Structure formats: structure tokens, C-alpha cells
Amino acid sequence: MKKLFCLLVILITTQSFFAQLEKKPQKITQKGFAKVDFLSINMPETGIMNEPNMGFTGIHYNLLLNNFYTGLGIYGAVSGARGGFFTLGVNAGYKKFLSKKLFLDSGFHFGGGGGANAPDGGGAFILPHFNIGYEFRDFSLNAGWSYVNFFDNGLIKNHQLNFAVEIPLDYDYANYNNREKMYNIQHLKNSEWDTKAGKFSVMMHLNNLVTKGRSRNTLDPKYNLATIRLAGFEIASYFYKNWFAFIKVDGAFSGIPGGYMDVFFGSGYLLSFNRNRTNLLAKFGVGAGGGGGVDTKGGFLIYPDISIEQQIFKDAFISLNKGFVMSPNSDFYSESYGVGLKYYLEKDGIQSTKSNRESAKLKGLNIIVKQDLYFNAKRKENPTEDMHQISLQVNFDLTKNLYVAGQTSFANFGNAGAYAEGIVGFGLKSNLLLNNSTSFFVQTLAGAAGGGNISTGQGLIIKPSAGLDYTLSNTLKLRASGGYVKARAGELSSPFINLGINYTISFLKLK
Known part of the structure; x- marks a missing residue:
């Protein structure tokens, strides 16, 4: 019995020893940047007399590969008469620096989408651009020529100026084959992972918009308190203490004919109490929305909101929210309420604000x-x-x-x-x-x-x-x-x- 006990102790000790010698995961940094751009598209003569230009704004994320870049972008209408016009596509481009700060940017976007009864055909479109830009300390600005063409039987084809702001946004990662491997925090001390962890949250939610006031559908009658039921997600990144930036995407699944969608990005503040088990959040976002017969005019919407969250286990919280989704002049006006399941995580560093973190x-x-x-x-x-x-x-x-x-x-x-x-x-x-x-x-x-x-x-x-x-x-x-x-x-x-x-x-x- 003693021999068996000693053998067991030796096996456990040996396993612990080799676990401590396990090779630390390599930390790889990927250079990238976020981009917000705007272009004013001259719309073709169709069913709307003297239709104003469609203000088209995009949110992109691109990976930098030396001077080349590639990534994804989503566009939405924010002015004009086509609220609810959305697209998704892929980016590719090349940057050539003429000096330390001045650069040329030639790029190409291919995607699909449309909406709001626009002459978009099958939805496929191209959007090349050629810009000149200047790089400041924390961001860069660029502007130049662009051309949009909904080429699959669409009528939207136009040359226009575009304007963009870019923010460097790198991220760290490890080899995917190492997923689910566990590491002791002490084992990662004095390694490339020994940096401040970034705080993020991801939430899946169900939301409801109760239409009020002058809110109409595209066939003209008022909605008369119709409730639009939505499902979607929200991702937030904390950049300074309890301040965070977020992006929120929703789509309608009940209450009106299918097709309504909205996309918001903005900022907010989190106040934590009850030993960090309860959170109160205030948010304000701007974005685009429409479709499904919802008349949002040009599509630009604002989103003020207050949420309360309660911890249900460790890093998971149940969230209740109340706010508004509306156009600035209240042509479209709705009260918003919903419920969500949110998950908080600290990532890509071992220096945490919480003292009970022992592993990663x-x-x-x-x-x-x-x-x-x-x-x-x-x-x-x-x-x-x-x-x-x-x-x-x-x-x-x-x-x-x-x-x-x-x-x-x-x-x-x-x-x-x-x-x-x-x-x-x-x-x-x-x-x-x-x-x-x-x-x-x-x-x-x-x-x-x-x-x-x-x-x-x-x-x-x-x-x-x-x-x-x-x-x-x-x-x-x-x-x-x-x-x-x-x-x-x-x-x-x-x-x-x-x-x-x-x-x-x-x-x-x-x-």
C-alpha cells in the first residue's frame, strides 16, 4: 500500500513538473485598422421625383499585410430617401507612402445588398476608390475619387467623392491548434503575455420596438403602436476605465413583414455595484435602419438606452434594457425594450483588474x-x-x-x-x-x-x-x-x- 501511495505521489509530482515546463504559447500581433467612410451617391431617375442623393456610410476592419490590406465592410444609407439600404462586402487595397505622413490609397470593395425599393438589381456591386491621405498621431484622414456600380441589373452607377477616417486597431492572437489549452498565470509571468488584459463583452439579445408618433410604413398609414420584434447581438470594448465603445446589429423576425434591420455604433458608461454583481449602463449610439416597410426616410437613427444587468454565474449576466430608436426629427419614433444574455471576458493579457484570476x-x-x-x-x-x-x-x-x-x-x-x-x-x-x-x-x-x-x-x-x-x-x-x-x-x-x-x-x- 505504501509503495502504491509513493508511486501515486511521484506520478502527480512528475505531471505537475512537466505541466510547468509546458511551452508558453507564442503571442502574434496582427496589424490592422478600422475605417469609417462616407460617399454621396447620385440616384437614378426612378419612382421618386427629384430624388436626393443617398448618403452612404461604411464601417470596415482591415488587416495590414505590409502595404497591402484586406478586410470586411458593411454600408448603410443615412440620408436621402432610401432608409434601410444595407450592404456587406470584402475589401482589398494598397497604401503607398509618399512621405512619413502623406500616402496614396487605392482600394476595391465587392459586396451585395440593397433595400428600400431601390433599383439595386440582384444586389452585387463594386466600389473602387483612389484617395490621398495624411496620417496623424492616433488616426488618419483620406479622401478622393470613388465609383459605385450595382452591375447585376441594377441602375445605381455613379462617380463621387469619398471621405474617410481610419484608426489603427491591432490585435494579438495565438495558433488555433492551441485552443482550449490551460495555463497558470504564474507560468505566464515575465512573458509576452504579461500585459494589461483588454475587457470586452458579447451579448445576444431579443429587442422590441413599439412604434409611436408619426412613424409610418412605406404605404403611408401610421403603424398605430405596432411592435417590431428583433433578434441580434452587441459587442463592446472597454477603452478607459468603465467607458466602452459598442456596435449593435438587429433584424426583425416578427410583428411586421420581414426585412427591417438596424446597425448602431456608439459609446457608453458602466456603473458597477453590489460587489460587482449588478451593473447599470448608459449608452448612446448612432447608425442606420429601415426596411420591412418601416419608413425611416434617409435611414439615419439615434439610439439612447439604459440597461441593468445582474450576474447569473461568474462572467455571465442577464440584461434588461429600455430606450428609444428614432430619427433625429422623430419622423420615425419607437420605444425600445428587451432582454439579453451577456458574457464578459478579459483577453490577451494576464494583468487583470480582478484579483481572483489564477489561470488563462x-x-x-x-x-x-x-x-x-x-x-x-x-x-x-x-x-x-x-x-x-x-x-x-x-x-x-x-x-x-x-x-x-x-x-x-x-x-x-x-x-x-x-x-x-x-x-x-x-x-x-x-x-x-x-x-x-x-x-x-x-x-x-x-x-x-x-x-x-x-x-x-x-x-x-x-x-x-x-x-x-x-x-x-x-x-x-x-x-x-x-x-x-x-x-x-x-x-x-x-x-x-x-x-x-x-x-x-x-x-x-x-x-
């Missing part, structure tokens, strides 16, 4: 850009035909094989330019198989969809699928999948396939 774990993150093909997508009125869409999906790994996912998609071919989706769900994936090159997955997503004359009823869809990821490099995988999409109260019921690129990284999360 690498968590996996997938960012997937793909092109979908819906076969025979049922229309409300027009003849049924295939529909294509560009899609962005983000997966957060809960374990090595289980993940939660969020996805947004916009039509770009197939005569459905205003169609868009915002869906969430869960998936399961295998370990690497076939000579460590391929993993397989199944997932089910559900949420809001509508617009583009696609028959989605009030907007609720469910979308199961299965597919595979084939490894190309440490961070890139080729993705292919197929599945089925079904509208709960509409006639959309189609098989689909897609092909895309999966960008895979892991980040260090304090526990």
Missing part, C-alpha cells in the same frame, strides 16, 4: 466569409429563381468540438438585392481527420430574414447545414457546406450550398 485558457475564434447559393428561392410575386448571397459567419468555440455562431448575409445575384439575414445558433465539429487536414461540422442557425421579394413571412427562418473545413495554413481553411433553409411563416424552402474561407485564431482568456 486559449479560446478558438473562426471568421468565415462565403458565397451561398439558394436553389429556387421562393418569391412573393416574381417567378422563382436561384438566389446568391455573400455571408459573414463568426464562431466562438465553447469547447474543442462545440461552438456558438452568428451569421449575417446579403443577396448579391438573383434579382433579390434587398434580401438579408441575421441568424445565430450552435454547431458541432470533429477533430482533424484525413492526415490532420480536414474537420467536419454540423450546425443549426435561426433568426431574422427578409426583403428582396423573398417569401419569408414575418422574417423567422431556420437553417441547418453540414460541411467541412480543409486546412490551407495555420490561419486559413477552405470551407464547403450544404443544407436547407426554411421560413416559418413564408414559402421560402430551399436547399443551398456554399464555398468560402475560414480564418482561424485563438485568443488568451482569463479565467
Whole structure:
């Protein structure tokens, strides 16, 4: 018995010793920048007499690869007569510095989208630009020529000036294959991870807009207290003590015809009490919204809000919110209320404001850009035909094989330019198989969809699928999948396939 006990002690001691010698994960820094741009598009003569220019503003994030860059961007109408016009696309470009501060920027954006009964055709468009810019200490400004063309049977084609502001925004990451590995905080002392952790929050929520006042639909009658039911997500980053910046995206799934969407970004302040178990937050955001028959005029909206959160376990909180979503002149006016599940995390550093952090774990993150093909997508009125869409999906790994996912998609071919989706769900994936090159997955997503004359009823869809990821490099995988999409109260019921690129990284999360 004594020999057995001694052997057990030796095994535990040896395991602990080798665990302490485990190689520290390499910390990799990716250079990048966020960009907000604006262009005023001269609209073609269609159903609106003397239609004003559509103010088109975009939010982008680009990775810097030496002087080249690539990334993603979402645009929305903020002035004119096309509130609810949204697009999603990919960026690529090149920067050439003429001096230490002065630079030329030539770039290209390809995407899909539309809305608000605009002549967007199938939704596919290109947006090249050629700008000159100046780099200041913490940001840069640039402006120049751009050209927009909705080339898949759309009528929106125009040359215009564009203006942009860019902010450097780098991030740290580790190899995706190290995900779910645990590290003792002391083990990471005096390493490249021994820096201040960044604080973030991610929230999935259900929201409601109770329309009031002069709020009308595009057929002119007032909404008369109609309630628009929304599902979406919010991501916040804390930049100074309890001050944070956020981006919030919602889509309607009930209450009105499918198609309403809004996107906000802004800032807020968090006040914590009750031993940090209860939070009170005040937020103010600006953004764009419309669609589904909601008349938001040019599309520019403001979003003041107050939320209260209560801890339910460790870093998870239940959130209740009350606020307003409205145009500045109250042409569209609604009271907002909802509930959400929020998760806080401190990442990419071991120096925490909380004294009880003893370990850290690498968590996996997938960012997937793909092109979908819906076969025979049922229309409300027009003849049924295939529909294509560009899609962005983000997966957060809960374990090595289980993940939660969020996805947004916009039509770009197939005569459905205003169609868009915002869906969430869960998936399961295998370990690497076939000579460590391929993993397989199944997932089910559900949420809001509508617009583009696609028959989605009030907007609720469910979308199961299965597919595979084939490894190309440490961070890139080729993705292919197929599945089925079904509208709960509409006639959309189609098989689909897609092909895309999966960008895979892991980040260090304090526990």
C-alpha cells in the first residue's frame, strides 16, 4: 500500500513538473485598422421625383499585410430617401507612402445588398476608390475619387467623392491548434503575455420596438403602436476605465413583414455595484435602419438606452434594457425594450483588474466569409429563381468540438438585392481527420430574414447545414457546406450550398 501511495505521489509530482515546463504559447500581433467612410451617391431617375442623393456610410476592419490590406465592410444609407439600404462586402487595397505622413490609397470593395425599393438589381456591386491621405498621431484622414456600380441589373452607377477616417486597431492572437489549452498565470509571468488584459463583452439579445408618433410604413398609414420584434447581438470594448465603445446589429423576425434591420455604433458608461454583481449602463449610439416597410426616410437613427444587468454565474449576466430608436426629427419614433444574455471576458493579457484570476485558457475564434447559393428561392410575386448571397459567419468555440455562431448575409445575384439575414445558433465539429487536414461540422442557425421579394413571412427562418473545413495554413481553411433553409411563416424552402474561407485564431482568456 505504501509503495502504491509513493508511486501515486511521484506520478502527480512528475505531471505537475512537466505541466510547468509546458511551452508558453507564442503571442502574434496582427496589424490592422478600422475605417469609417462616407460617399454621396447620385440616384437614378426612378419612382421618386427629384430624388436626393443617398448618403452612404461604411464601417470596415482591415488587416495590414505590409502595404497591402484586406478586410470586411458593411454600408448603410443615412440620408436621402432610401432608409434601410444595407450592404456587406470584402475589401482589398494598397497604401503607398509618399512621405512619413502623406500616402496614396487605392482600394476595391465587392459586396451585395440593397433595400428600400431601390433599383439595386440582384444586389452585387463594386466600389473602387483612389484617395490621398495624411496620417496623424492616433488616426488618419483620406479622401478622393470613388465609383459605385450595382452591375447585376441594377441602375445605381455613379462617380463621387469619398471621405474617410481610419484608426489603427491591432490585435494579438495565438495558433488555433492551441485552443482550449490551460495555463497558470504564474507560468505566464515575465512573458509576452504579461500585459494589461483588454475587457470586452458579447451579448445576444431579443429587442422590441413599439412604434409611436408619426412613424409610418412605406404605404403611408401610421403603424398605430405596432411592435417590431428583433433578434441580434452587441459587442463592446472597454477603452478607459468603465467607458466602452459598442456596435449593435438587429433584424426583425416578427410583428411586421420581414426585412427591417438596424446597425448602431456608439459609446457608453458602466456603473458597477453590489460587489460587482449588478451593473447599470448608459449608452448612446448612432447608425442606420429601415426596411420591412418601416419608413425611416434617409435611414439615419439615434439610439439612447439604459440597461441593468445582474450576474447569473461568474462572467455571465442577464440584461434588461429600455430606450428609444428614432430619427433625429422623430419622423420615425419607437420605444425600445428587451432582454439579453451577456458574457464578459478579459483577453490577451494576464494583468487583470480582478484579483481572483489564477489561470488563462486559449479560446478558438473562426471568421468565415462565403458565397451561398439558394436553389429556387421562393418569391412573393416574381417567378422563382436561384438566389446568391455573400455571408459573414463568426464562431466562438465553447469547447474543442462545440461552438456558438452568428451569421449575417446579403443577396448579391438573383434579382433579390434587398434580401438579408441575421441568424445565430450552435454547431458541432470533429477533430482533424484525413492526415490532420480536414474537420467536419454540423450546425443549426435561426433568426431574422427578409426583403428582396423573398417569401419569408414575418422574417423567422431556420437553417441547418453540414460541411467541412480543409486546412490551407495555420490561419486559413477552405470551407464547403450544404443544407436547407426554411421560413416559418413564408414559402421560402430551399436547399443551398456554399464555398468560402475560414480564418482561424485563438485568443488568451482569463479565467
